[in-house]
Amino acid sequence: MNPTLLRALVPATIALAVGGCGRSPKASDTSATEDRGEKKAAPGDPQIAVLSGQQISDAGIEVTRPTVGGVAGAIELPATIEGDPQGVQVVSAPIGGRLVSLTRNLGQAVGRGDTLAVIESREAASLNAEVEAARARAALASTNLRREQRLFAERVSPEQDIVAARTAAIEANIALRLARQRLSATGGNGGALNRIAVRAPIAGEVIARSATLGQQIPADAELFRVANLAKVSVTMSLVPADAGRVRPGARIEVTSAGRHQEGRVTLVSPILDETTRLVPVIASIDNAGGTWRVGENVSVSVLLPAAGNRSVAVPSAAVQMISGRPYVFVRTATGFKATPVTLGRTNGGSITVTSGLTGDERIASTNSFTLKSELGKSEARDED
Incomplete structure (x- = not known):
């Protein structure tokens, strides 16, 4: 190439390069971002709610696993709360005499071996x-x-x-x-040669007291009833046709006045009640928090398992509607993820999930609406 022409072209090439470097990048950056598909999440899309373990505890969110096995249906019937037969003890006078001390009143807690009364007698x-x-x-x-x-x-x-x-x-x-x-x-000794102490056979709470201070009582007279109400029984009666579909270990759901709790059937009687001609059924539920009272009438749903069914069920309170779709919040390392699910039939307080969960997840079973609100806050922050 002619040297004179080359010297003329070099300054022009440098000017073009400098001009290209100073161009605004907005148009090209936007095109590149769109090509990569990294778009901002639209409002209403499921997101992750980031919560610490302490925040989860403070919000009252309980984490459980879904129920796997499916439910064929439920038998709805009334029932009564009763004390656990193994947890109620009658405290009787071992000998006759006069009551000179009573140390417990109705509703008071007792420990095993605590002195409840002192009897004075020649015996x-x-x-x-x-x-x-x-x-x-x-x-x-x-x-x-x-x-x-x-x-x-x-x-x-x-x-x-x-x-x-x-x-x-x-x-x-x-x-x-x-x-x-x-x-x-x-x-045992009651503090003097002519006295003996009457002691509590189990730890629990005094639920009945038929003794009066100074009373002359015979041997074997009932003085107290002590009950350990950490577990209570639910008694119900089924017609023989329904009882044939219930087995020990079947799940039940007990509801009354805004309270809800699950339990397990412990007994399906092989003998009909002579008066009602129904089958007595007993279930056991936890009562460590004193939620249920002996003698209370409740409603019970006996859940019937579906043979060979591997469907997944979650508590009704675990499902939240987000943008018109049902979601369940699955526990993650940093909080919860809103997972879309497809729902089936409702049985008592449970809903069958036909797709979206495998049953191995850990989900928020209570107060999941708090997580839904947290997602709304996250979306608002994203829009800002």
Whole structure:
């Protein structure tokens, strides 16, 4: 190329390059972003609600796993709350006498072995005296045995004397143990020779008290009823046709006055009630928080499992509608993710999920509306 022409072209090329570098990048950047598909999420799209463990606890959000196995239907019927038969104990007077102390009132908590009452009587004096006499005889027999052992070692007493002393010591100790056991069966010492203490057989709460201070009572008279109400029973009656579809271990849902709780069937009686000709059914539910009261009437749904069905069910409170679609909040490492689901039939307080969940997830089962509100806040921040 001609050197003169080359020298003329170099300045023009440099000017064009500088002009290109100073051009505004907005148009090209927008095109590139659109080509990559990195668009801003539209309002209403599911997002992740970032919450710490403390925030989840403060919001009262419970995390559970969905129920896998499916439900074929539910039997709705009335029922009654009763105390657990293994958790209710009648406290009776072991001997007759006069009540000189009552330490518990209705509703008060008791521990196992706590003194509930003290009875004063001649029989109590006899039992305590028998223990004291047996203790004295056992101490004397032990002293005699030691003396005979010493004399036998010194070759003063014959062997038959030490054998007799050993036998007497054994019999005295047996008599002492028997006297102590007889006293222990009545409740133990009540602070004086003529008194015994009546003690609580289990830990729980006093639910009945039929004793009055100073009252003269016979042996075996009922004084208190103590119940451990951490678990309660739900009793109901089914017609034989329905009872044939229920098995021990079946899930139930108990509802009353805004309260809801799940439990398990523990007994389906093989015998009809003679009066009603119905099948008694008993279920057990947790009552550690004192939610349910003995004698209360409730509504129960007995959930019937569908054989061979692997569908997933979640509590109704776990489902939230977002932009017209149902979502369930699945727990993540940083909070919860709103996962779209397809719903099936409703059974009691549960809803079948036909797609969207596998059953292995951990989901927000209560107060999920709080998470929905958190998503709304996130969307508002994104728009700002």
